[in-house]
Amino acid sequence: MRHLNKLFVAALMVLGLNAQAQDEDNPWAISFGVNAVNTRFGAASEFGDQFSQYFQFDDWNILPSISYINVSRHVGDGFSFGLTGSVNKIDKIVTRTPGTQDYIRTDVDNLTYYGVDGMIKYGFLQKSWFNPFVHVGGGYTWIDDMGNGTVNGGVGINFWFSENVALTLQSTYKHTFEDQAEANVPRHIQHFAGLTFKFGGKDTDGDGIYDKDDACPEEPGLEKFQGCPDTDGDGIPDKDDACPQEAGLPEFQGCPDRDGDGIADKDDACPDVAGLSQFQGCPDGDSDGIADKDDKCPEVAGPKENGGCPWPDTDGDGVLDKDDLCPNVKGTAANRGCPEVTEEVIKRLNEFARTILFNSGKATFKEETMPVLNSMLAIFKEYPQAKFSVEGHTDSDGSNALNQTLSENRAAAVRNFLIEGGIASDRLMSTGYGETKPIATNKTAAGKAQNRRVEIKLIKE
Known part of the structure; x- marks a missing residue:
């Protein structure tokens, strides 16, 4: 006992x-x-x-x-x-x-x-x-x-x-x-x-408040804050304080507002300069709706799409670059800043096209025709937004099927040359009409020579 x-x-x-x-x-x-x-x-x-x-x-x-x-x-x-x-x-x-x-x-x-x-x-x-x-x-x-x-x-x-x-x-x-x-x-x-x-009560952080009642059981804190600390002493417990290391104001969840613009420093992109809420506390000096920090031209009003700067007109044709499909070539407003393809241009292209020489019965070019093709390529490059159709024609010698195929291949050969020279493929289409659209008689050699031709037409949208 x-x-x-x-x-x-x-x-x-x-x-x-x-x-x-x-x-x-x-x-x-x-x-x-x-x-x-x-x-x-x-x-x-x-x-x-x-x-x-x-x-x-x-x-x-x-x-x-x-x-x-x-x-x-x-x-x-x-x-x-x-x-x-x-x-x-x-x-x-x-x-x-x-x-x-x-x-x-x-x-x-x-x-x-x-x-x-x-x-x-x-x-x-x-x-x-x-x-x-x-x-x-x-x-x-x-x-x-x-x-x-x-x-x-x-x-x-x-x-x-x-x-x-x-x-x-x-x-x-x-x-x-x-x-x-x-x-x-x-x-x-x-x-x-x-x-x-x-x-048997558990108080992990040793602050005198049991874990079951402690809102912050891993950190010593104060009884009035259910065991949570208030590190910066601003009267807001750290668990509710968005800025626990800096004393702040209740209306900003414990964060400071140094510039007094009504935006807490933690949310203020310009915490030392008073600004506007829509710009995260940053100013807009030129009042163009773009905060100075994001405005490439903060002293001059300009659209947001151009970084706050006025839109340029590089080619001086009266169409702003943002709307100009050809910003480096003068054009017309009607053609969205690109030059108009006139009938005179089409006439010049066809004058060149009719002189294109192919090897007999084939869709390959004769060597002496290369200058002609290059001249045509230069004209196409002057109108970067225009679309064209390349049409092939033959005389009546041979079968209809053979002539149809030959005309299609010759038109395609011209299109491929232009594409290889830098013209966008979606601007060009080619087709062949065989012997169906003669412009002269096929009873004479001279007439047949005229019927063997390539024509260029403008595709209007």
Whole structure:
């Protein structure tokens, strides 16, 4: 028993260092103290009579030492589950004379009492210093070497001296269903008086606020901010402070506004120069709707599409470069800044085209015709947006099918030459008409020579 007392004292010291709060804050509890066993309580024949001798102290068996320990775990909503171990010395057993209400106290020779009991407890007034509770459960009790299982129930009260230390008083009725005369352990009531310590609350950051209530459990903080810090001391906790390292204003979520333009520095692209909200706090000196920091011409108003600068007209034709399909060649507004392809131009192209010479029966050029093709290429380049059709024609010599194929191939050969010379392919199309569109008689050599030709036409959109 002396060693048991030392164990309880050691537990008390540990709990004194670690206990901090109660119930959901500190879910674990340990209680220890003295217990008293009263067998008169179980000897009454009527349930109501059980309580008539509740305070008959002469019948109590008390061991003058720490004689019980209880460990329990709070599980929520006022409920907890616990396990109690107790020891005692039985030197008097009270029994009732059958058929009467007379009780006989029998002195015995210090029988050893052991009890192991589990309980489910429900407490009332959880946040009050006065904390009554009820409990039910079961266990096993031995007197010397004889034992019985019991069903238990009872009441108790915790008187909390502080958040983590209470005086606990409890009474538990232990009922065995065996006949009292035959039971190894008689029905009885066991009283407990001791101290209860709550512990087990987690405070990771050590700021005195338990993790379950701490909005910032990893960082030491202040109670008024639910355990969160306020590093810059501006009255706004870091977790709600968009600028936790700089003191600021509530209207800016704790961020400063150095230039006083109503835009927090963290959102202000120009925090030291007052500006406009639509430009993220930057000014617009020329009022062209473009912030100076993004304006390539901050002193002169210009469109956003040109970086805030006025649009140029590189070729001076009165059509701004942004609308000019030919910004480096003078043209007309009607042709979107590109030069007009006149009938005179088409006439010149066809004068060249009619002199293109092909090898006989083939779609390949004779060497002496290359200057003609290059002259045509130069004209095409003067009109970079115009589209043209290259048409091939033949005389009537040979079959219609052969002439059709030859005309198509010769027109395609001219188109390919122009494309290879730098003319965009989508500006040119080619087709062949064979011998179907003569411009002279095919009965003479001169007429046939005129019919073997290439023509250029402007495609109008």
